[in-house]
Amino acid sequence: MTDSALRFAWTAPSAEEFAAFRAACGWGEIGGEQARRALAGGVLTLTCRSDWALVGLGRVIGDGALYFYLQDVIVHPDWRGQGIARRLVGDLLERLRATHSSGISVGLMAATGLEEFYAGFGFAARPNAGQGAGMSLFLP
Numbered sequence: 001m002t003d004s005a006l007r008f009a010w011t012a013p014s015a016e017e018f019a020a021f022r023a024a025c026g027w028g029e030i031g032g033e034q035a036r037r038a039l040a041g042g043v044l045t046l047t048c049r050s051d052w053a054l055v056g057l058g059r060v061i062g063d064g065a066l067y068f069y070l071q072d073v074i075v076h077p078d079w080r081g082q083g084i085a086r087r088l089v090g091d092l093l094e095r096l097r098a099t100h101s102s103g104i105s106v107g108l109m110a111a112t113g114l115e116e117f118y119a120g121f122g123f124a125a126r127p128n129a130g131q132g133a134g135m136s137l138f139l140p
Contacts, residue, residue, distance in 0.1 A: 005050065008087065010095075013054055021054050025074050044066060046091055048075075048084050058088035060096065060106075068096060070108040082091040085101040087123055109136055 013021065015036035024031045030038075039045065043064050048056030056075045062068035070092065075084045096106060110118050115125055127133045 004054070006084070007049050008091065009047050009049070010043065010045070011047060012039045012058065013047060015039060017054055018057070019077070021057060022072075024075055026072060029071075042071075044092055044095055046088055046095075048088065049065065050079070051134075055083040056088055058085075058092050060092055065100070066104055067098075068106045069106060070106060085117070089118075093121060107134070109134055 012018070015032050018039055019030050019032060019035040022035075027124070030055075042059045043062050043063060047054060048060045050105040055075075056079065057072060058074075059072040060068050063073050070089065073085055073088055075082075075088075093106065096104065106123075108118060108123060109125075119125065124131075
């Protein structure tokens with residue numbers, strides 16, 4: 001799907017829209033209160049809309065000073081391949097560079113097959129010579 005009227009904005013969706021969008025994109029279901037708290041705890045949120053519909057979203061979470069984490073880079077399946085994720089990530093990183101001093105760290109956990117995409121922005125795969133493996137724990 002293509003649309004010359006895609007609009008990017010530094011505004012978070014409502015908690016209900018965020019929860020529904022995650023579910024529609026296969027990212028799992030979360031409750032409204034959990035969605036509200038997640039959005040409130042973010043550092044940056046960038047959305048992409050076509051007309052009124054949310055088609056893409058990217059968030060940065062972190063301590064707001066030194067450590068940041070690129071989280072929830074989500075594009076609706078009908079809109080993938082249109083450069084939306086590239087724009088979301090690029091704009092989020094540019095905003096971090098513009099609003100925070102040097103020496104910050106930005107991490108992420110790439111979905112399988114997207115390592116090359118993130119490498120294009122300068123992210124290094126782990127483990128490597130200087131860093132151990134990235135790890136995660138999902139609590140039920």
